[in-house]
Amino acid sequence: xxxxxxxxxxxxxxxxxxxxxxxxxxxxxxxxxxxxxxxxxxxxxxxxxxxxxxxxxxxxxxxxxxxxxxxxxxxxxxxxxxxxxxxxxxxxxxxxxxxxxxxxxxxxxxxxxxxxxxxxxxxxxxxxxxxxxxxxxxxxxxxxxxxxxxxxxxxxxxxxxxxxxxxxxxxxxxxxxx
Ligand code: IMP
Numbered sequence: 326x327x328x329x330x331x332x333x334x335x336x337x338x339x340x341x342x343x344x345x346x347x348x349x350x351x352x353x354x355x356x357x358x359x360x361x362x363x364x365x366x367x368x369x370x371x372x373x374x375x376x377x378x379x380x381x382x383x384x385x386x387x388x389x390x391x392x393x394x395x396x397x398x399x400x401x402x403x404x405x406x407x408x409x410x411x412x413x414x415x416x417x418x419x420x421x422x423x424x425x426x427x428x429x430x431x432x433x434x435x436x437x438x439x440x441x442x443x444x445x446x447x448x449x450x451x452x453x454x455x456x457x458x459x460x461x462x463x464x465x466x467x468x469x470x471x472x473x474x475x476x477x478x479x480x481x482x483x484x485x486x487x488x489x490x491x492x493x494x495x496x497x498x499x500x501x502x503x
Contacts, residue, residue, distance in 0.1 A: 335494040347381025366390040368424035378396035404434040425453040429463040
């Protein structure tokens with residue numbers, strides 16, 4: 326796997342520090358609110374597992390799996406719900422936890438869908454943000470790192486289901502996905 330990588334962009338130590346900062350912020354902002362943190366499968370599963378343990382107030386978790394139609398390295402905005410939430414989110418403070426916001430099409434679809442279910446609030450926490458690629462005006466409420474336009478793998482992020490288990494966020498060699 327390591328031969329397919331240009332370099333480590335964000336090390337596991339930097340990620341840990343940032344996840345702890347995000348956890349502290351969420352703990353402060355949601356004190357007394359019992360937020361529901363929603364993991365968007367599969368990419369955010371590793372970030373999610375670390376983030377929920379960095380939040381020091383009571384919370385609940387749920388999982389949503391979506392798949393986008395179209396080419397594997399880009400999204401088209403057409404999103405299909407593969408696994409829906411287990412419970413109603415009516416009247417809940419919801420935080421959507423994503424691995425990366427790229428064009429914003431996936432997250433826009435998810436946010437609109439969840440808001441239609443009468444949440445009290447719906448915010449977004451993403452580990453990575455690629456603002457230069459945005460096609461829709463959507464800004465995460467909590468962001469770990471803003472990144473340039475590289476294709477990234479590791480710490481949950483994949484290419485064709487590979488590389489999710491790399492501990493750092495790495496830049497994939499362009500010849501692998503082009
Ligand atoms: P968007 O709808 O274009 O914002 O795409 C978001 C989704 O595309 C993410 O949840 C990832 O699954 C995938 N994605 C976007 N950029 C990358 C990347 O650099 N590496 C791995 N997956 C990515």
